[in-house]
Amino acid sequence: MPDPEERKSYEPKAIERKWYDFWLEKGLFKPEINPSGQPYCIVIPPPNVTGSLHMGHALNATLQDVLVRWKRMQGARALWLPGTDHAGIATQNVVERELAKEKTDRHQLGREEFIKRVWKWKAEYGGRIIHQLKMMGASADWSRERFTLDEGLSEAVRTVFVRLYEEGLIYRSGRLINWCPRCRTALSDLEVEHEEEEGVLTYIRYPLAGGKGLVTVATTRPETMLGDTAVAVNPSDERYKDLIGRKLDLPLTCRQIQIVADPAVEMEFGTGAVKVTPAHDFNDEEIGKRQNPPLESISVIGADGKMTAQAGARYAGLDRYECRKLVVEDLKSLGLLEREEKHIHSIGHCYRCKTVIEPLSTPQWYVKVEPLAREAIKAVRQGRVRIIPEGWQNSYFAWMENIKDWCISRQIWWGHRIPVWYCRECGEVIVARETPDKCPKCGGASPEQDPDVLDTWFSSALWPFSTLGWPAETPDLKGFYPTAALVTAFDILFFWVARMIMMGLKFMGEVPFRDVYIHALVRDQEGQKMSKSKGNVVDPLTIVDKYGADAFRFTLAAFAAQGRDIKFSEERVKGYRHFINKLWNAAKFISMNTEAEAASSAHEVSDLPSRWILSRLSQAAEEINLALEEYRFNDASNRLYQFLWREFCDWYIELAKTGLEDAGQAKGVRWCLLYVLETVLKLLHPFMPFVTEELWQSLSPAGAGGGSSIMTAAYPRDLPRYPEAEEQMGAVIDAISAVRNIRGELGVRPGAKVNIIVNAYSGAAVETLKKHLPYIMRLAGADSIIIGTGIEKQKPKKAAVNVMPELEVYVPVEGLLDIEAEIERLGKELGKTDKELNFCLRKLMDEEFVNKAPEAVVAKERAKCQELEDKKRNLEDSINRLKSMEVENG
RNA sequence: GGGCGGAUAGCUCAAUUGGGAGAGCGCAGCCCUUACAAGGCUGAGGUCACAGGUUCGAUCCCUGUUCCGCCUACCA
Known part of the structure; x- marks a missing residue:
């Protein structure tokens, strides 16, 4: 056990690893250490296996760890359930990039080999973030760690898919979807990031067939004109009324298209006539469907983002953007380009690779979400799930009430394979948990499995129960579902939180968690979102390395005010490192001045400062517990800071130095010093686990540690109050402060002693002050003191004065004044x-x-x-x- | 287009329900007073974005304005 007396300051590196191993070895992260406690479970938002710890993870993990350590100390059967997410597209991208370096690709490797390769990658690098969480002090039960592609979780996924399909809540459709031409996969609406960009609005003339005249249309995507199958106008637009039904010669092609009417066309925008490309635009698809007969859909852009044969020989094979240029040039040379103007509009990008999304028509699987959403809305409305801070509820409702069906199939290889097979003989669609060996309808041999995998979020939607063992009815599932709290950032409120609520309700018949605590996003000092491309990323582990995990954690907690983003500042971490050092030195002082047995048992203290600090401690503990109950992490940490530094160190320890010299009081003061330190260590432990354990263990073997861990000590609450001590101390503190104020203002050197005359306004105050003369003399730096009430006559002439509410202080400063x-x-x-x-x-x-x-x-x-x-x-x-x-x- | 949030000390941010605003850092002065200079004591610093309204009273509630964020939407 290192002796704190020997070290002048706290060195985190020396101890963090040691205590983490100690906790692991003793199995203290397991809920079983409190077998009879109330269950308290938090499932971690599973970080991507590809990820390495960033500030967001660090904040997220810190808050969860604070909660779970706090609850554990309160005796709860606390489980923080960790794990990682297979992150389909992201992980596949990483491995594909590796393959590219080796001048090969997944197609050359083949599906099976590729998957093997990803697993290998996962085995090698997938544990990194978990390791980093451990560096942060995360007290998750690693024996229960899960991965979204684990066998158990995969079974959950298949079970859910089949049941939803059987209930008609999963279906297949060939309508337009968001397609990423780079990732070569469909994306859900949520995975598309819209961004305002400056583009060009191109006005193109479409000549009327077989006659004079033309119609001008405006478009931001000229290349799609090759797939136009109509031009639409508003039915009540006088300009075009007579043209409805007429044909147009579609330039650059030999096709003719019709002018149709559709109420969705805005008369004010552009020319009031819009080209319709049902195969490449969501609106146009709708317009096409509304026509009778429905408009034809001609795909001119392929899955690779290049023009198809249908675009015509001149354009086929061109990239969509090259084609755009060529189309414009060609139109210009035909005199059909009316004009071009700047135009700001929002463009969808792939959230993984930022490539511009292409609406494409491909068959995909969808979840019909509306019925699920209805229940999920109800759960929040009824308060069965609380969203904290409340402000996010509105976003939740707004989104849920306008929810659209969820495209869940992805054309990648890494993920949960869709449990659907097609019979090669009769085309029967077979949806099953297990691989069928023949077609149940025609008996055809070895049906072919759908090549697609599921959206990663499909499996994470099941996370709160699949990790606990579902569909098996395990003791964990019974014991911990519904979980207590979910801690996450708002950016995955829809992606993840909403879907967990839907799936939890559907398959468990109960909400997945009681509270959703939405914390801030961590930004850089300028308030910019941290991103690799901006180069403003602060690596959490660098901070841990420099300042220690405890200081870092405390900083994050102190920053975590509700409803506001965090602008991270290293200065702040430095400040909290000082705070830890303060704690360290206070502990050093106390262990130098106390004896092993001092804290062994409860003790009555009679001296005023001790009763005062105990009362203050009680109040602080109360406020900290309350703050944690309400997820006010910043209030809790500020209160701890305030109590430990300002009240305990600045006042009590200084007062105690006097108390320790009094033979009659020394014993009580020693006990009190130790007791308060011990208690404050416990209060601090969820925030700074390492240093508190270190000090706890090194304090006094009999008193605190005794071989066990501070992790299992009871979290302080309901401590005694001494209101009269608080009041009396008020007078003492006022008197001392008044003198100090004079000294400071007058620039009296700290070493120089002064004489003090205190005129207190009440007899009670006089009595209190007289009783505690030694304290006042020491802390005010006095070598004589006169106290009385109404001591007018003794008022010295040549004195500085300070008037407080209940007393006034005179300091004769001969020569100095x-x-x-x-x-x-x-x-x-x-x-x-x-x-x-x-x-x-x-x-x-x-x-x-x-x-x-x-x-x-x-x-x-x-x-x-x-x-x-x-x-x-x-x-x-x-x-x-x-x-x-x-x-x-x- | 719709919705949400923010504007408070030089900087970063607080302020349980309306009764003259707090902390940390920074700054200034005096100190190596043996737990701690990563420290101690003291101090300076704010028309709480702007304009109205409600009220005995507004940083807080209401309306509008400006400036920033973010979410969301099919104006080609």
């Missing part, structure tokens, strides 16, 4: 007091205020007025005295 300066200082003080007093008086003279304001407020105002009047009189008094002396001297 610049009378002129002191008069000025007091004058300034008087001015301030006067101003306040006037404000206060005016208020009280206002009849309406006195009549209408609550009595308590008026009374408070009266008392304040009284106080200010006293203060004013005293200040005037002092000034006059100094002035008269000036005359004497002069």
Whole structure:
């Protein structure tokens, strides 16, 4: 056990690893250590296997760990269930990039080999983020770690798919979907990121067939004209009314298209006539469907983003953007390009690779979400799931109420293979949990499995119950579902949280978690989102390395105010490292001054400072618990900071130095020092697990550690209060502060002793102060002190004065006092007091205020007025005295 | 286009239900007072974005304006 006395400052590196291993070895992260406690479970938002820890993970993990450590100490059967997500597209991209370096690709490798290769990659690098979470001190139960492609979870996925299919909630359709030409896969609406960009609106002339005249249409995508099958106008548009039904010669092709009417066409936009390309635009697809007969759909862009044969020989094979240029040039040379103008519009991009999305028509699987969403909305409305902070509820409802069907099939290889087979003989669609060996309809041999895999979010939607063992009815499932809280950032509220609620309700008949705590996004100092491309990423592990995990965690918690993003600043971490160092040194002082047995048992303390600090501790503990209950992590950490540094170190330890010299009190003070330290360590532990364990263990073997861990100590709550001690200490602190203030203002050297005269306004205060003279003398730096009430006559002439609500303090500073300066200082003080007093008086003279304001407020105002009047009189008094002396001297 | 959030000390941010605003860092002054200079004591610094309204009273509630974020939507 390292002895803190030997080290001047806290060195995190030396101990973090040691204690983490200790906890693991003792199995303290397992819920079984509190077998009879209330269940408390948090499932981790599974980070991508491809990922490495970023600030968002660090914040997310810290908050979860704070909660779970806190609950565990409260005796809960606490389980933080960790795991990772297979992240279909992202992981496949990573491995494909590797293959590219080897001058090969997945098609050359073949599906089976490729999958093997990804598993190999996963085995090698997939554990990185987990390792990094451990560096952060995460107390997750690693024995229960899950991966979304585990056998059990895969079974859950298949079970869900089959059941939804059987209920008609999963279906296949060939309508337009968002297609990423680079990833070569379909994407759900959510996976498309819309961004405003400046583009060009191109006006193109379409000549009327067999006659004069033309219709001009405007488009941002000229290349799609090759697939136009109509031009649409608003039926009530007078300009075009007569043209409806007429044919147009579609330029650059030998096709003719019809002018049709559709109410969705805005008359004000462009020319009021819109080209219709049902195969490449969601709106146009709708327009096409509304026509009778429906419009033909001609695909001119393929899955690779290149023009197809249908685009015509001249354009086939060209990239869509090259084709755009060529089409415009060709139109220009035909005199059919009317004009081009700048146009700002939003363009969809693939959320994984940022490639511009192409609407394409391919057969895909969909979940019919509306019936599921209805239940999920209800659950939140009824408060069965609480979203915190509440503001996010609106977004949740808005999204859920307009939800569209969810495209779940992806044309990649890494993921859950869709459990659907097609009979090669009769074309029968077979949806089953297990691979069928023959067609149940015609008996045809070895049906062919659908080549696609499921959206990664499909499996993560099941995470809260699939990780607990579902569909098997395991003890964990029974014991921990529904989980207590979900901690996540808002950016996956729809992707993940909403879908978990839907699936949880559907398959467990119960919400997956009671609380959803939405935390902030971590940004850089300028408020920019951190991203690799911007190069403004701060690596959490670098911070841990520099300042230690505890300081980092505490910083994140202190930053985690609800409803606001975090602008990360390393300066702040530095500040909290100082805080830890303060704790370290306080502990050092205490262990130097206490004995092993001091904290062994409960103790009655009689000295005022001790009773005071115990009472303050009680209050702090209460507030911290309350803050944690309400997910106010920043309030909890600030309170801890305030208590430990300002109250315990600045006041109590300084007072205790006097107490320790008093033979009668020393024992109680020693006990109190240790007890408060121990308690504050416990309060701090969820936030800074390592240093608190280290100190706990090294304190006194009999008192604290004793071989066990602070992790299993009871979290402090319901400690005794001593209101009278708090009040009495108020007077002592006021007296000391008053003297210090004078010393500071007058620049009295800290080493120089002064004489003090305290005029207290009440007998009780006099008594308290007299009883605690040694404390006042020490902390105020006095070598003599006179205390009394109404000691007018003893008021020294040549003295600085400080007037407090319940007492006034005189410090004769012979030789040190610049009378002129002191008069000025007091004058300034008087001015301030006067101003306040006037404000206060005016208020009280206002009849309406006195009549209408609550009595308590008026009374408070009266008392304040009284106080200010006293203060004013005293200040005037002092000034006059100094002035008269000036005359004497002069 | 719709919706949400933010504007408070030089900087980063707080402020349980309307009663003259707090912290950390930074800054200034004095100190190596043996737990801690990663420290101690003291201090300066704010028309709470702008304009109205409700109220005895508004940083807080209402309306509008400006400036920033974000989410969402099929105006080609």
